[in-house]
Amino acid sequence: MFYNGDHISLAFSLLILPALRVMMSPKTVTEGRSVTLTCSTTCSLGNSTTYIWYKNGLPVSTTHTPDNTFSINKIRVTDEGRYSCAVTGHDDHPSDFVILSVRYAPRNTTALLSLYINEGTSVAVICSKDAPALLSLSIKEHTSVTLTCSSDAKPSVRHYSWYKKIGAKSSLMVFGQNYSITDAKVADSGQYYCKAENIVGVTESSTLPLNVYKVTTGLRSAVLVPAIIVVAIAVSFVCWWRRTAERASGVHSQGPDATSLWHMHSSESQSKII
Template structure:
């Protein structure tokens, strides 16, 4: 936080001092709005509280009595000089200007507002679907600047990603492979219990590791039947299978499985399949 800021209220003997006039904090965390005050020694304090809304012609409402704030805020101050306010389990809706109100036997005054901005952590992935060899940029964002300078933690499928520049909000994958497919999220160092939502990276690639299985296996006799099944790794999945017999130019069949029934000697030979998806064959 910045150095102490003295806010003088324009009356002799009155002052309010904050450690900062602007606070950026993470959703779900706890923040203390540090504050101290002075007032004329011949006055007696009647009440001291914080508020966010003050309509013209009406007294401001103590936040502790506003529905939804019970157990959410805590006045840590006293009736001497401390006016610190604690807000726990911060919500995005807690973003507001917070003002301290002091009522004494001789007067009533209000301090200047302290601006609180509550931010969540957002992971932006660009793009979310790529072909192998392309690049992806992941950016961990907050809508205000956390103080002090923030470091980041990166995760894939729930596990920490090592060897990353933790002081940069950007994590780059320069040439992705299928192994980079997964669910990613980020968090601010020290607040790993308050991570971003997950983003899923999809890596597409053409068919590979194509193989053929035979059923039944072993020696095939004339008059029997056999089924050949083609399998291949691809993303998106293979949508076209074509069967060939070695040294025969024209395809024999299509589909993932190819059945040969009532086998004769001319069916003998080597068979192979070609697998294709929308990326490549």
């Protein structure tokens, strides 16, 4: 039996295309590291065979290379995708794809503080490496606050922890994504920050300054009561002065007042009796 060129090409395609596959080394890829993809086949191909690589169905480059490997140095998250390969002359029949997923340590770790005022109002203050540092957050004693840590990581964060920093010393407060202070005291003042950790690494947020001040109601009363007394005396003095001025003005402009008339009437009566 004889075959023409088309039959030979078809037979060659059927022979090698199902055998193409992509192998990835290492199988687990971490951001900043290197990875190598290899287009392999169980068939023996000639030395003149060239290859082309695809990412998400689109050619990585239009150049066919004699090397059946494709390497990425200092890999980034943007390099993630589905990679496949094909041999020259059969570009429209690529191999099955392999998924390249990039792991990275926690980043954009953020400390979120929710402040709950007695009246029920909630205020949120965010402090992160990408935002301007918060100079100070002052709250009254006995106020309730909740600190929440969030982070972007792959794989997901497996451990959160909260720390309080006073001067150069840091103290672990609690393990967990949230840290609540239900009845704030002056001793709770300090710099707070959180850490996020996965199997790749660990990062920490910027510090979130918290100042708890004490309201001394006794001192306020001691100052307020005398002030009220002084104001009352001043008002009384002003009213007395105005009444006195009005009476003096009435004597000169409107004739004798009721008191003067009474004295005059009394004098006249006594004269008549005499």
